[in-house]
Amino acid sequence: MTAASQGPAERVPAQRTRRDSVWVRLLRSRASVTGLVLVLVFILLALLAPVFSALTGNSPLSYNSDLLGPDTAPAGPFGGISTQHWFGVEPRTGRDLFAIVSYGAQVSLLIGLAATLVSIVVGVIVGLVAGFYGGFADRLLSRLTDVIFGFPFLIFAIALSATVPASVPRTLLLILVIGFFGWPSIARVVRSETLSLKERGFVRAAAAQGTGSARIIIREIFPNILATIIVFTTVSIPGKIGAEAALSFLGVGVNPPTPSWGRSISDAISWVQVDPMYLIFPGMALFLVTLGFNMFGDGLRDALDPAEARSESAAPIEPVSTGGQP
Amino acid sequence: MSRAKFVIYRLLGALIVLLIVAAACFAIFYLMPSNPAQYSCGKPCSPDRLAEVERYLGVDQAWWKQLFDFLRGIVVGRDFGAGAAAIHCDAPCFGYSFRLRDSVTSLILSRLPITVSLTLGAAVLWAIGGIAAGLIAALKRGTATDNVVMGAAITGISAPTYLLGLLGILLFGFTLNVLPIGGYVPLTENPAMWAFHLILPWIVLAIANAAIYARLTRGQMLEVMSQDYIRTARAKGLSEPVVIGKHGLRNLVLPLTTLFAIDIGGLLGGAVITEKVFGLGGVGTLLLEAVSNLDIQVIVGVTLFAAAIVVIANLLADLSYSILDPRIGARH
Numbered sequence: 191m192t193a194a195s196q197g198p199a200e201r202v203p204a205q206r207t208r209r210d211s212v213w214v215r216l217l218r219s220r221a222s223v224t225g226l227v228l229v230l231v232f233i234l235l236a237l238l239a240p241v242f243s244a245l246t247g248n249s250p251l252s253y254n255s256d257l258l259g260p261d262t263a264p265a266g267p268f269g270g271i272s273t274q275h276w277f278g279v280e281p282r283t284g285r286d287l288f289a290i291v292s293y294g295a296q297v298s299l300l301i302g303l304a305a306t307l308v309s310i311v312v313g314v315i316v317g318l319v320a321g322f323y324g325g326f327a328d329r330l331l332s333r334l335t336d337v338i339f340g341f342p343f344l345i346f347a348i349a350l351s352a353t354v355p356a357s358v359p360r361t362l363l364l365i366l367v368i369g370f371f372g373w374p375s376i377a378r379v380v381r382s383e384t385l386s387l388k389e390r391g392f393v394r395a396a397a398a399q400g401t402g403s404a405r406i407i408i409r410e411i412f413p414n415i416l417a418t419i420i421v422f423t424t425v426s427i428p429g430k431i432g433a434e435a436a437l438s439f440l441g442v443g444v445n446p447p448t449p450s451w452g453r454s455i456s457d458a459i460s461w462v463q464v465d466p467m468y469l470i471f472p473g474m475a476l477f478l479v480t481l482g483f484n485m486f487g488d489g490l491r492d493a494l495d496p497a498e499a500r501s502e503s504a505a506p507i508e509p510v511s512t513g514g515q516p
Numbered sequence: 517m518s519r520a521k522f523v524i525y526r527l528l529g530a531l532i533v534l535l536i537v538a539a540a541c542f543a544i545f546y547l548m549p550s551n552p553a554q555y556s557c558g559k560p561c562s563p564d565r566l567a568e569v570e571r572y573l574g575v576d577q578a579w580w581k582q583l584f585d586f587l588r589g590i591v592v593g594r595d596f597g598a599g600a601a602a603i604h605c606d607a608p609c610f611g612y613s614f615r616l617r618d619s620v621t622s623l624i625l626s627r628l629p630i631t632v633s634l635t636l637g638a639a640v641l642w643a644i645g646g647i648a649a650g651l652i653a654a655l656k657r658g659t660a661t662d663n664v665v666m667g668a669a670i671t672g673i674s675a676p677t678y679l680l681g682l683l684g685i686l687l688f689g690f691t692l693n694v695l696p697i698g699g700y701v702p703l704t705e706n707p708a709m710w711a712f713h714l715i716l717p718w719i720v721l722a723i724a725n726a727a728i729y730a731r732l733t734r735g736q737m738l739e740v741m742s743q744d745y746i747r748t749a750r751a752k753g754l755s756e757p758v759v760i761g762k763h764g765l766r767n768l769v770l771p772l773t774t775l776f777a778i779d780i781g782g783l784l785g786g787a788v789i790t791e792k793v794f795g796l797g798g799v800g801t802l803l804l805e806a807v808s809n810l811d812i813q814v815i816v817g818v819t820l821f822a823a824a825i826v827v828i829a830n831l832l833a834d835l836s837y838s839i840l841d842p843r844i845g846a847r848h
Contacts (some may be wrong), residue, residue, distance in 0.1 A: 463686070
């Protein structure tokens with residue numbers, strides 16, 4: 191049904207035609223193109239944050255109390271939107287909201303992508319080892335996977351961030367904590383794919399020739415689960431971005447004055463009636479980047495594996511989430 | 517016999533997991549900071565008080581003895597300090613807050629009704645709404661209805677709970693002024709006001725989960741409906757509602773039961789975000805308060821409590837599996 195079930199002899203040509211059709215299929219779906227565009231917009235926003243900052247002369251850290259009314263809400267309609275301040279300014283400080291949102295994109299994407307990398311690496315290794323070696327290793331790792339999967343991540347992350355010494359950089363801590371709790375779903379999928387690949391002819395043939403376990407895993411099994419890993423990576427990212435935002439929202443994420451969408455949204459609570467735009471801009475940024483990754487991930491999954499897309503798209507281990515774990 | 521064996525197997529497994537989680541929590545939170553008494557003492561912490569807390573906690577003891585006391589406290593209760601001044605903490609003792617001068621267990625219990633009200637109400641909404649939406653989408657596969665439902669689902673999944681909550685407060689609370697923006701009225705005091713204050717939190721909390729359940733239901737349903745035995749059932753001349761109801765839905769029960777148990781379990785340990793947005797003082801809020809006061813006994817206690825609930829929820833899901841799925845007993 192996919193390259194995942196093809197022998198080594200057919201693999202190279204099969205992948206080429208498949209890759210071509212993957213792009214065609216992907217670009218034919220309006221939802222996945224929309225998702226891709228959204229993702230690219232936010233990546234550009236993050237990369238160009240310093241450029242925008244230089245162009246407009248607005249830094250996410252500089253206060254502009256002259257732009258605030260007597261109630262310290264932004265002067266002017268819609269949160270003080272002007273040609274100088276595209277998204278208006280922050281209440282109480284007068285900091286430029288566009289600069290906060292664009293530098294916030296850097297923080298969100300950095301933590302989201304790095305945490306995803308951590309969880310994919312751990313998940314793939316655990317899944318490969320459990321699936322390939324079976325027996326005691328499998329039982330132990332599968333049980334561990336179950337425990338971590340069900341663990342109340344948000345509660346634990348809050349507790350941890352309160353007790354870890356301030357000398358540990360917050361960004362690193364968030365990447366490790368979010369990444370560590372994210373691996374069980376990919377581990378389960380890799381394990382089950384490895385289990386079925388292990389029984390296939392080309393793997394058994396390699397084993398019969400006396401190929402070592404490590405070599406079989408790397409040369410025979412890994413290439414065949416790569417498509418799954420790519421899809422999982424894509425759909426895992428929004429959950430990780432959401433987790434950072436959620437922790438920052440709860441006051442245990444990145445420390446001020448580093449901009450963070452989650453913290454801005456949290457600060458916006460007390461201003462929601464007076465200055466709703468302060469909620470709307472960071473909130474929409476978080477929503478749109480999450481939506482973008484989810485739509486693109488869905489499309490990628492369908493394109494890479496249309497036959498399986500139906501059932502897989504909503505497996506219980508589906509990592510698609512806001513990370514705004516309620 | 518095999519089912520009894522399965523139940524015992526699972527019970528033992530859950531106990532071991534709980535023990536490991538408790539030990540891990542103890543190791544991470546009590547052995548890592550330079551002085552756990554400093555954290556337990558709260559702020560402000562005078563030197564006298566610090567010395568007192570140190571004496572009560574027994575931090576001068578060897579780590580394995582501290583761990584043993586900690587675990588024993590959960591099972592049979594424990595005393596902090598000794599003699600007449602000792603503070604007794606009944607089993608299950610999840611710790612003692614020297615700042616609030618109360619056991620963590622009773623602190624959690626006092627907040628639990630709010631979290632339970634919030635979680636269970638939302639759970640009813642998302643289960644009914646999500647499964648119904650998923651079924652409709654599956655039955656109308658490829659139509660505009662399907663597209664709308666699935667579009668709404670991916671939007672619901674992508675919208676953070678707190679953003680939805682704040683927008684809900686802005687719209688229904690401030691602009692339309694039809695719903696309260698927060699606060700909690702106990703069910704026993706006034707059931708109507710209880711529900712009235714919780715409507716918005718319920719809906720907000722339910723949306724993300726409903727979206728996930730809708731996707732799961734649709735996926736499972738499409739998978740099932742393409743199976744041979746469904747074709748056989750149709751060929752036998754069974755009516756479509758019977759085919760869907762008897763053969764289709766039955767296959768949904770197992771995966772949904774597990775997911776439902778885990779989701780509810782996860783929230784009962786503290787629906788932190790929703791509680792914060794709507795100013796509901798549940799278990800999650802207790803944790804956030806403890807974090808801002810660095811009240812480590814409460815932090816560890818709530819974490820352990822939340823983990824225990826999840827393990828128990830998993831256990832219940834496994835056990836209900838063995839009742840719902842006759843194949844499971846045979847496996848062991």
